[in-house]
Amino acid sequence: MDEIVTKACRETEIYLRNNVDGILIENMHDIPYIQSRDFQPDTVACLARICTEVKKITPPNFPIGLQVLAGGNKEAIAIAKACSLAFIRAEGYVFGHVADEGYIDANAGALLRYRKTIEANDVQIFTDIKKKHSSHAITSDVSLTETAKAAEFFLADGLILTGISTGSPVDVKELNDVKRNCDLPILIGSGITSENLCNYREANAFIVGSSFKKDGLWMNELDEMRIKNFMDKLFML
Known part of the structure; x- marks a missing residue:
């Protein structure tokens, strides 16, 4: 656990040095993922410790978020409240x-009621819609735009668009369609690189993972030069 905390803090320092606007913490390497109903207490405990230590070394009011894989939206809200985080990334x-x-069931109603119960309404919920690594055959008659409208109606704070898998780019047409029909902030949640950054000017934020790693692979270590190049291009937009 100490090694994981040390690595998380070291990566945070690299991000801060390169002027990123916020950090999203995620148990990405905790594979194979399990659903929240199968979580053991250590999942929440370990993530809470990581978030606490990362929070200590970041400036006041620096946005930190959390995603708990897989589908651990309530757990993420609880940790975010306890650790004074700004947002969570939700799925389903x-x-x-x-x-x-x-199967991941829809959970907006239960999640928002839980957020209110623990007085965590200051924790924003940015949610994936028709998320990556998933089959959406059962909602094939519901467009991405209609899904976005449903998330807005159910009081999400922001929407996350992805490609079909980690590192896959978002369809620019889908971004533009959702942007025209929805008033929520839109985040690009996969496949963003320094090369295609200019295609996504309509987005409000980017969640960058693979592109910041050596050789652009999510499982590799951070590559500070790749981060610097990305941020330099972002600031020129």
Whole structure:
């Protein structure tokens, strides 16, 4: 656990040095993922410790978010509240889907009621819609735009668009369609690189993972030069 905390803090320092606007913490390497109903207490405990240590070394009011894989939206809200984080990345917010881990049911109603119960309404919820690594055959008659409208109606704070898998780019047409029909902030949640950055000017934020790693592979170590080049291009937009 100490090694994981040390690595998380070291990566945070690299991000801060390169002027990123915020950090999203995620148990990405905790594979194979399990659904929240199968979580053991150590999942929440370990993530809470990581978030606490990262929070200590970041400036006041620096946005830090959390995603708990897989589908651990309530757990993420609880940790975010306890650790004074700014937001969570949620999945399965509206409309059910079949993910790698099995069927994920829609959970917006229960999640927002839980957020209110623990007085965590200051924690924003940015949700994936028709998320990556999932089958959406059961909602094939519901467009991405209609899914976005449903998430807005169910009081999400922002929407996350992705490609079909980690590192896959978002369809620019889909971004533009959702932007025209929805008033929520839109985040690009996969496949963003320094090369295609200019295609996504309509987005409000980018969640960058693979592109910041050596050789652009999510499982590799951070590559500070790749981060610097990306941020330099971002600031020129």
